[in-house]
Amino acid sequence: MADPTPVIDDLRAESRELDLLVAELIPERWRLPTPAASWTIAHQIAHLAWTDRAALLAVTEPDAFQPLVEKALAAPGSFVDEGAEEGAALPPAGLLATWRAGRTALGEALLQAPPGARFPWYGPPMSAASMATARLMETWAHGQDVADALSVVRPPTDRLRHVVRLGVRTRDFAYGVRGLAPPHEEFRVELRAPSGEVWAYGPEDAEQRVTGPALDFCLLVTRRAHRADLALTAEGPDADRWLGIAQAFAGPPGTGRPRERTERPAPEAGGPGEEDGR
Known part of the structure; x- marks a missing residue:
């Protein structure tokens, strides 16, 4: 327990x-x-x-x-x-x-x-x-x-391990909320914690893999950033699809955040868009 x-x-x-x-x-x-x-x-x-x-x-x-x-x-x-x-x-x-x-x-x-x-x-x-x-x-x-x-940058902490674990455990939910069938096989997820530790989930020999910073994974599964603005890597088509739909919260997914880089016509112009979802 x-x-x-x-x-x-x-x-x-x-x-x-x-x-x-x-x-x-x-x-x-x-x-x-x-x-x-x-x-x-x-x-x-x-x-x-x-x-x-x-x-x-x-x-x-x-x-x-x-x-x-x-x-x-x-x-x-x-x-x-x-x-x-x-x-x-x-x-x-x-x-x-x-x-x-x-x-x-x-x-x-x-x-x-x-x-x-x-x-x-x-x-x-x-x-x-x-x-x-x-x-x-x-x-x-x-x-x-x-x-x-407030334009404040918060230093990430290893409390993110809870968000990471929830994001991994809700993989199948992310498919289900969109009416999609989840993959049968487990994925390997390896993420670098703020402390430098590696948090790993799933079988080591899994063909479908996700790697990158834990902070970026948390931003993704809470839909606080666009995938294209994050340093996450997917190996395998199923892992790649999951990163496009991942969410760790109940309810409808919303539209997510726009990609910041493509929302700006030039580097010095424009700004981040708003999210429709919660």
Whole structure:
């Protein structure tokens, strides 16, 4: 049985890092646009707070969580935006306090969960460790949007190992969400961690292989960058196809980020486009 404590600790650290980016912002800066179309920094934090609340409900009151699933099924194209809009309307201080309280309560609930417990979610039921991993992935990805809006470069950390693992494990999901049949054989994935370590998954002799920096893989599977702007290499047609559709998050894939280099008519002109998906 996987001990959720390490990933919960990393989730808390990832949240604190993002908190430092927004805690001292003046109210006007909370309205800065981020790369996600129509979402400001306030929308990004509001979305995290909203999802933390949903996760807390799933962990502590599973029966009360079911209406949220029904709402999502009734309005799959708008329920995420509605949650973000509601929170983004709060004064920044209130939104920040809400996010802090919710993520703290969720962390405590996950630590206290009985061993082996599984909780309902918008996809398959999740263990405490899996729930914390998913929350870390979202915190990192939406934190990237906030950092981009503020023109801040965040040094990558080995907390990315959780996002990498989730990205590898959701390979077949990425095919399924597009109505495609996943390959039968396993892939070999070898990625260079920020620390220099190599994180490897799958059989060493696999014909289909993906290699490159772990950071780039995380940007790809969270659809925070265009594949053409990343230093990832695919060997084999199936691995190549996967890199074109990979995603580590539930729900529709959206359009992804445009390729930065081709969005600019000249090196000194233009700028990165916006993403339609979340």
